[in-house]
Amino acid sequence: MSDADFRPEARAPRGFSDKRAGDLRVERRILDAVSKVYERWGFEALDTGAFEYADALGKFLPDSDRPNEGVFALQDDDEQWMALRYDLTAPLARFAAENWETLPKPFRRYAFGPVWRNEKPGPGRYRQFIQCDADTVGSARPEADAELIAMGAEGFEAAGLRRGDYLFKVNSRKLLNGLLAAAGVESQGQKLGVLRAVDKLDRLGMDGVRLLLGEGRKDESGAFTKGAGLNGKAVEAVLAFVQIGAGRGDTLSRLSDVVGGSAEGAEGLEELGRIETALAGLGVGADRAVFDPSIVRGLEYYTGAVFEADLLLETTDEKGNAVRFGSVASGGRYDDLVARFTGQPIPATGISFGVSRLAAALRAAGHNPVETARGPVVVIAFDQDQMTAYFAAAAELRAAGIPAEVYLGSSGMRPQMKYADRRMAPAAVIMGGDEIAAGTVTIKDLDLGRALSSQVADNEAWRAERPGQMTVPRDQMVAAIAQIIEAASREPKP
């Protein structure tokens, strides 16, 4: 095949999705609402570039053998590795370290934008997606954690969720660490294994987690997952811990019986107590945030409080099957991340909204149905010699704040009407020879026609009736169309 014969297949790379007007509107509305909440709480906006030097991103460093493991990386012309950011936290840690001397401390910033992960895509799992984060750098106070939780709850409601649709679950890494220390578990590998096992509680149940805490577990397909290798006593201690149950003050007092004995556990408990006090002051009750020892988050870097928000509302896909969205917001305390750069320990805590996932969840729940985006008023290009008049009419509409366009295809009138219909235009403007000679315009209320069309079976009658059509003096065009649009926004569409 010669080069000239080659035809590329028109397709988006897997894991990357095209978003049309309806999707974008939902997404922007969420970003806008959540950003406003963040600003109201005193977080300043920060935008950093899509790329970071790879060594700033942390654990998953690209190298020449496997440059794109986990991230999308490339080598700059000075041979330094750069990679697309995989979250907004690593760039913040870099920025905070770089500018620490001059920043007001604690530094409170929010950021939103796409992040990229080079991993296997799946349904609802993309290689590019949008996050919206808020972080406080330079405060070790548990109240900073509590504030993020309360603000996250406010963010959900601003984005369109109702109270009761979501629930924050809060825990502290220090509790489990203290418990494991008291049980004699020291190895980092074992601790990580415990985190991963507990993280699967909702899926595998208590028995599955028990196996994963001990020797390991064989799943239905026969694959074997190696366990954390705890002894029987330690396994039962962890299971007793995660079964304490979710709640507020009651949960804290039950927790104190189990982990109060160890120094780190007592410290974690004291911090959760201060979070409880702060949440109470902020008016966040048990209907919006609870303590739940089974929430651990898989990530290694968390050092203290961890939390995530689940959606409680019922959602179904196109086929009516129930869909469970994972957590749509999550976060926690990471006191060591900035120290990677500065050597100085700088405490930090943050929350991250999964905007794309929240948008999908809102749609699935039918809260914010993605309506077909409203199109512009279409000025029919009836007579090529009158284009000046058409552009003038469109300009006049735009000046009045009404989206409008002149049809710029090459088809006749019928396809132009079809075009206006398909764009969901509220109205079409017709200026043929008759109208121009008489100093009038014909305006067609397309919504009215849409509503009437179901009752008309025969095309003769449909055409003769000219539903929703009126002819008005040219200088009343804008007013007439404004009236049509105003009526459309008041009445629900058919």
Next chain:
RNA sequence: GCCGCCUUAGCUCAGUUGGUUAGAGCGCUAGAUUGUGGAUCUAGAGGUCCUCGGUUCGAGCCCGAGAGGUGGUACCA
């Protein structure tokens, strides 16, 4: 990464034990209707049957490998 299932028109799918020119519905384009959207009728366009290799006189169908999708599992900063 590992295991199962799937891949035929833009979409949803049918396609007989392996047999001539691969079909349907929806959608799309045009006409009926030279200045009018929907419905109806008529006509039309649209296919490397995922790819490569093998078996066979003959493969959409059988065999092997690969790719993509999907469900589970592992990982997930």
